[in-house]
Amino acid sequence: MSVFVFAEHKGGSFKKSTFEVVSYAKKIADMAGVELVAGVIGKVSDAEMAQLAQYGANRAMRDQQPDLETFRTRTYADALTQMAENVAANVIVFSDNFMGRGIAPRMSVKLKAALATSVVDVPKSVSPMTVKRKSFSGKAFSIVKANTPVSILSLVPNAFGVVEKPAAGFATTDFASKLRASDLAVQVEAAETVAGTMPVSEAEILVSAGRGLKSPDNWGMIEEMSQLLGPGCTTCCSRPVSDLGWRPHHEHVGQTGHVVAPNLYFAIGISGAIQHLAGVSGSKVIVAINTDPEAPFFKAADYGIVGDAFEVVPKLNKALKDFMSKQ
Amino acid sequence: MMKVLVCISQVPDTTSKVRFKEGNTQFDTADIQYVMGPYDELALTRILEVRDAGTPMEITVVNVGDASTENTIRKAVAVGANHAVRIDAKPTDAFYVASQLAAFAKGQGFDLIVTGKEASDYNGNQVGEMLAELLDIPSISNASHIEVKGGKVVVEREMGGGKETVIAPTPFMVAGQKGFAIEPRIPAMRGIMQARKTPIKVVPAVPAEHLLTVESYELPPAKSGCKFVPKDQVDELVRLLHEEAKVL
Numbered sequence: 001m002s003v004f005v006f007a008e009h010k011g012g013s014f015k016k017s018t019f020e021v022v023s024y025a026k027k028i029a030d031m032a033g034v035e036l037v038a039g040v041i042g043k044v045s046d047a048e049m050a051q052l053a054q055y056g057a058n059r060a061m062r063d064q065q066p067d068l069e070t071f072r073t074r075t076y077a078d079a080l081t082q083m084a085e086n087v088a089a090n091v092i093v094f095s096d097n098f099m100g101r102g103i104a105p106r107m108s109v110k111l112k113a114a115l116a117t118s119v120v121d122v123p124k125s126v127s128p129m130t131v132k133r134k135s136f137s138g139k140a141f142s143i144v145k146a147n148t149p150v151s152i153l154s155l156v157p158n159a160f161g162v163v164e165k166p167a168a169g170f171a172t173t174d175f176a177s178k179l180r181a182s183d184l185a186v187q188v189e190a191a192e193t194v195a196g197t198m199p200v201s202e203a204e205i206l207v208s209a210g211r212g213l214k215s216p217d218n219w220g221m222i223e224e225m226s227q228l229l230g231p232g233c234t235t236c237c238s239r240p241v242s243d244l245g246w247r248p249h250h251e252h253v254g255q256t257g258h259v260v261a262p263n264l265y266f267a268i269g270i271s272g273a274i275q276h277l278a279g280v281s282g283s284k285v286i287v288a289i290n291t292d293p294e295a296p297f298f299k300a301a302d303y304g305i306v307g308d309a310f311e312v313v314p315k316l317n318k319a320l321k322d323f324m325s326k327q
Numbered sequence: 328m329m330k331v332l333v334c335i336s337q338v339p340d341t342t343s344k345v346r347f348k349e350g351n352t353q354f355d356t357a358d359i360q361y362v363m364g365p366y367d368e369l370a371l372t373r374i375l376e377v378r379d380a381g382t383p384m385e386i387t388v389v390n391v392g393d394a395s396t397e398n399t400i401r402k403a404v405a406v407g408a409n410h411a412v413r414i415d416a417k418p419t420d421a422f423y424v425a426s427q428l429a430a431f432a433k434g435q436g437f438d439l440i441v442t443g444k445e446a447s448d449y450n451g452n453q454v455g456e457m458l459a460e461l462l463d464i465p466s467i468s469n470a471s472h473i474e475v476k477g478g479k480v481v482v483e484r485e486m487g488g489g490k491e492t493v494i495a496p497t498p499f500m501v502a503g504q505k506g507f508a509i510e511p512r513i514p515a516m517r518g519i520m521q522a523r524k525t526p527i528k529v530v531p532a533v534p535a536e537h538l539l540t541v542e543s544y545e546l547p548p549a550k551s552g553c554k555f556v557p558k559d560q561v562d563e564l565v566r567l568l569h570e571e572a573k574v575l
């Protein structure tokens with residue numbers, strides 16, 4: 001019996017969302033009174049692996065076969081299933097992101113294990129697994145129960161937070177899973193990295209702007225604000241803005257774009273259509289800045305400034321700059 | 328000729344107010360308008376675009392649902408799908424739905440299976456990958472673009488601050504997300520007439536397990552009210568975010 005967590009890395013370094021999901025998995029392992037095993041795919045140094053112990057991993061398994069360098073959903077699911085079976089996992093935990101969303105449903109089928117995605121809280125019960133998840137695109141939550149002895153959860157980034165809980169005696173075992181050659185036909189033809197960009201779904205702080213900005217040329221102050229708020233922050237936008245082509249589609253937040261749950265969400269010049277509000281309802285704190293005191297966003301916000309973005313945002317940027325320089 | 332299966336769901340319109348009944352154990356369907364799942368609609372639209380751009384395709388659209396979903400299925404035909412299938416089952420958990428789709432698709436030689444990343448009501452983000460696993464074919468979910476070149480599928484995916492273009496032989500499954508297509512297609516009158524004449528093939532459900540059950544629903548807690556800060560006191564806002572909300 002164990003809890004098994006997929007510890008994702010990027011170019012050999014673990015991400016913050018990985019430490020968060022390890023922290024969360026540790027909490028479940030403690031509830032169940034079992035050990036926590038982390039599964040790692042790809043080239044990660046022993047020193048980096050040891051970081052997983054800080055957040056409670058008792059041990060880790062690492063598969064470094066060259067065929068795993070490219071992310072192929074089926075191959076990764078094959079490898080992680082073999083690891084999870086090897087440690088007799090009864091709970092398997094992923095971060096609710098690109099990789100997790102691809103791999104977890106396949107493992108659900110392979111292991112006949114109920115899968116709850118978009119999980120936002122610690123389980124109410126581990127056996128049977130009962131847990132709260134987002135549904136209706138942010139408009140509601142559901143409490144779901146697994147009808148199977150093994151369950152899989154994927155945790156919404158920022159829903160639990162990173163919690164240090166050092167485990168003693170951590171060790172990494174190298175593991176060579178049996179892979180099928182046929183998947184190698186799926187190949188990456190081209191790759192481009194956008195250096196230093198935090199994905200919208202994982203950001204801790206989001207600076208979001210809408211049609212109130214009037215033109216794509218006015219995003220400079222929004223980007224400046226995002227930079228002032230640090231590497232955990234990125235920019236995003238409302239649907240009309242991405243539909244107009246002012247901003248790229250991957251920045252669209254709302255019911256049919258990203259459903260987000262940052263610690264802090266700035267809504268600048270966005271009126272607050274029901275579809276947009278649904279997409280941001282998981283945010284811990286919302287600040288709305290709008291010229292219209294009747295804008296629906298103020299009903300969903302914790303803090304509000306009634307005023308013109310072109311007047312308020314530059315002042316706010318200056319205040320943030322002063323504040324950050326004192327931290 | 329490429330044989331394509333597009334799996335669509337039917338969901339409450341995105342403007343719907345969500346309410347529950349029977350002690351928050353059931354979704355209240357009163358006054359709810361149903362539409363094709365927005366991501367499924369984008370997936371279908373993109374496939375039609377690829378076909379129109381010159382890849383010969385035979386497109387079958389399939390839905391798991393009761394007879395009330397037939398208008399949604401007809402809309403898919405009206406915009407250009409060749410065949411329509413309804414699997415007569417109540418779509419409950421993702422594994423059950425994927426099992427129905429797999430039982431239908433097995434042995435029919437679909438080269439490409441396409442769907443939206445998730446239904447916008449239960450947001451499982453599971454059915455596409457589960458179906459691919461049940462059919463034992465490779466896949467990409469949350470894809471942002473697809474093309475067909477020389478019989479191979481070319482897919483773009485955005486993963487954690489980067490973008491990759493992946494090329495894969497068929498059979499393959501792709502689940503599309505935002506950006507897969509830009510605007511959904513609006514059916515033309517000719518398409519609507521055509522859709523009326525196209526029979527929807529009804530397939531009986533197969534026995535399958537329910538791995539996950541919804542016990543109850545909750546609405547998000549109401550906000551306690553917005554604290555307004557005068558526009559010339561932005562320092563005060565920064566102070567509140569730091570000291571009161573503790574998010575800076």
